[in-house]
Amino acid sequence: MRPSWGREALVAALVAICLVSSAAPSLEAHSVGGQAPADSTESRARGRLFDAADPLQLTLTADFGAIAKQRGTEKKSQPGVLSYVAATGDTVLLDVQLRTRGHFRLNICQYPPLKVGFDKAKTAHTIFAHTSSSLKLTVQCRGGTSNANYLLEEYLIYRAYNLLTERSFRARLARVTYADAKGKHQPETRYAFFVEDDGRMARRNEAEVWEQKGVTQNDVDVEQMGLLAVFQYMIGNTDWAVSALHNIVLIRDSTGVVYPVPYDFDWSGVIWPPYAQPDPSLGTRTVRQRTFRAACRTSDELAALFVVFNAQKEALYALYRGLESEGLEPKRIAQALEYYDEFYKTINDPGATRREFGRSCQGRRSSRAPVVPHLVRGRESELLVEGSPLGRGVEHYAVDPVPAAPP
Numbered sequence: 001m002r003p004s005w006g007r008e009a010l011v012a013a014l015v016a017i018c019l020v021s022s023a024a025p026s027l028e029a030h031s032v033g034g035q036a037p038a039d040s041t042e043s044r045a046r047g048r049l050f051d052a053a054d055p056l057q058l059t060l061t062a063d064f065g066a067i068a069k070q071r072g073t074e075k076k077s078q079p080g081v082l083s084y085v086a087a088t089g090d091t092v093l094l095d096v097q098l099r100t101r102g103h104f105r106l107n108i109c110q111y112p113p114l115k116v117g118f119d120k121a122k123t124a125h126t127i128f129a130h131t132s133s134s135l136k137l138t139v140q141c142r143g144g145t146s147n148a149n150y151l152l153e154e155y156l157i158y159r160a161y162n163l164l165t166e167r168s169f170r171a172r173l174a175r176v177t178y179a180d181a182k183g184k185h186q187p188e189t190r191y192a193f194f195v196e197d198d199g200r201m202a203r204r205n206e207a208e209v210w211e212q213k214g215v216t217q218n219d220v221d222v223e224q225m226g227l228l229a230v231f232q233y234m235i236g237n238t239d240w241a242v243s244a245l246h247n248i249v250l251i252r253d254s255t256g257v258v259y260p261v262p263y264d265f266d267w268s269g270v271i272w273p274p275y276a277q278p279d280p281s282l283g284t285r286t287v288r289q290r291t292f293r294a295a296c297r298t299s300d301e302l303a304a305l306f307v308v309f310n311a312q313k314e315a316l317y318a319l320y321r322g323l324e325s326e327g328l329e330p331k332r333i334a335q336a337l338e339y340y341d342e343f344y345k346t347i348n349d350p351g352a353t354r355r356e357f358g359r360s361c362q363g364r365r366s367s368r369a370p371v372v373p374h375l376v377r378g379r380e381s382e383l384l385v386e387g388s389p390l391g392r393g394v395e396h397y398a399v400d401p402v403p404a405a406p407p
Contacts, residue, residue: 048127048129048130048131049127049128049130049131049172049194050131050170050171050172050194050196050200052172053159053172053173055172055173055174055175055191055326056084056127056172056173056174056175057084057085057174057175058082058083058084058174058175058176058177059081059082059083059084059176059177059178059179059187060080060081060082060096060098060116060176060177060178060179061080061081061083061179061180061181062078062079062080062081062098062178062179062180062181063078063080063180063181063182064178064180064185065180065182065184066078067098067099067100067112067114068100068110068111068112070099070100070112071100071106071107071112075099075100075101076099077097077098077099077117078097078098078099079095079096079097079098080095080096080097080098080181081093081094081095081096081181082094082096082116084127086126092126094118094119094122094123094126094128095119095122096116096117096118096119097116097117097134098114098115098116098117099114099115099117100112100113100114100115101113101114101115101136104275105141105266108141108275109139109141109142110141110142110143111139111140111141111142111143111190112139113136113137113138113139114136114137114139115134115135115136115137116134116135116136116137116194117133117134118131118133118134118135119133120133130200131196131197131200132197132199132200134197135194135195135196135197136194136195136197137174137176137192137193137194137195138151138154138155138171138192138193138194138195139151139176139190139192140190140191140192141273143188143190145329148190148191148327149328149329149332150266150271150273151190151191151192151193152173152191152323152326152327152328153270153271153328153332153336154193154265154266154268154271155171155173155191155193156319156320156323156328156336157235157265157268157270157271158170158171158193158195158263158265159171159319160231160235160316160319161231161262163312163315163316163319164227164231164308164309164312165224165227166204166205167201167205167224167251167259167261168201168261168262169195169196169201169249169261169263170195170196170201171193171194171195171196172193172194173191173192173193173326174191174192174193174194175189175190175191176189176190176191176192177189178190191326191327195263198249201249201251201261202249202251205251205253205259206253206254207251207252207253207254207259208251208252209249209250209251210250210251210252210258211245211250212245212250213243213244213245214243215242215243215250215258216242216243217229217242217243217260217294217295218295219258220242220250220258220259220260221257221258221259221260223305224259224260225242225260225294225295226294226297226301226302226305227305227308228260228261228262228294229292229293229294230292230302230305230306230309230347231262231309232262232293233290233291233292233293233343233356233357234270234290234309234340234343235265235268235269235270236268236269236270236272236287236288236289236290236339237265237267237268237269237287238267238278238279238282238284238287238291238293239264239267239268239276240262240264242260247262247263247264248260248261248262248263249261249263267287268287269286269287269288269289269290269339270336270339270340272286272287272288282360288339290343290356291360292356292357292359292360292361293360293362294361294362295361295362295363296357296358296361296362296363297357297361299350299353299354302347302353302357306347306348306353309343309344309347310344310347310348313340313344316340317337317340320333320336320337321333
């Protein structure tokens with residue numbers, strides 16, 4: 001059944017598009033309830049949603065006041081309209097369902113993270129044709145330049161991990177105009193980005209999603225685990241745990257090999273938002289202090305991993321410099337690259353490598369007795385949870401025990 005404000009939403013969507021899409025010579029409105037117009041030109045030129053890097057320009061029309069109230073455990077979807085101007089010049093209008101998602105940011109942010117649900121029968125000829133029936137949309141936590149920086153920098157971390165491995169989530173930046181379906185507020189435009197769904201990422205890698213908690217770091221592919229852990233060290237992120245599937249998705253291939261894939265990087269030291277605090281059990285003062293949270297590795301094993309990072313250094317730095325055109329402040333770019341300079345200095349200095357990667361690593365993979373300072377004896381398979389220093393009943397997961405593998 002169509003929502004009672006459907007016509008209002010359509011009008012609001014078209015008004016918002018007119019306000020932000022002056023580059024389009026003409027806009028042809030299409031029925032919200034009908035088949036979306038063919039977007040073949042865009043499909044041929046730019047491929048699927050996550051196969052291009054240029055920012056999308058789109059409008060979301062909904063009752064965002066009602067959506068913002070969905071902060072509890074039971075989150076109700078709200079109807080909305082997603083619209084954008086295709087390369088053909090036509091306006092594409094799609095019925096969507098919007099609901100809040102997440103944990104920490106859902107509680108502290110003015111604008112909650114969203115999940116956008118699609119009617120797949122109507123996306124066949126649009127840029128959303130090859131996605132799943134729903135996508136995560138990471139939005140700015142609040143208004144203002146600082147929060148725009150944080151959003152752009154988290155997007156860049158996804159892109160950075162893409163440089164290192166295909167076993168990573170792709171992301172697509174968007175300038176989203178939020179239009180109030182009830183007409184009570186003026187449209188507002190802010191950055192956001194879509195994150196590839198779990199299933200599509202797994203299929204790209206000829207694998208399937210494996211939703212199995214209790215898997216330890218020793219149970220997954222050793223090289224991929226090492227790459228992930230060094231990457232998390234590079235960006236200064238400790239807010240992840242394989243065993244609890246916290247900010248980690250596991251995929252398993254046809255031979256049974258399991259690979260960890262990380263997501264959600266807003267607590268990273270390279271970004272350093274004001275709400276990010278290290279887990280007390282880690283013994284670090286700020287999230288800017290790096291910690292290698294994986295099994296100890298030999299110098300040769302680390303050197304093999306560092307080759308991958310050194311090979312992508314220039315491409316990584318180019319990603320950051322390239323986003324200045326989208327509004328990422330030069331001082332933030334400089335701060336991030338200085339942080340990465342420290343990482344590259346460490347991994348190319350054997351003495352510094354031994355100190356940094358030996359200081360907090362969690363026991364040799366071949367050792368019988370795991371060396372995990374924050375491990376609670378007898379609860380090795382459980383995630384250790386510390387309450388967030390910001391309170392509000394939100395928990396921050398930052399501990400991932402690594403039992404030693406048998407010899």
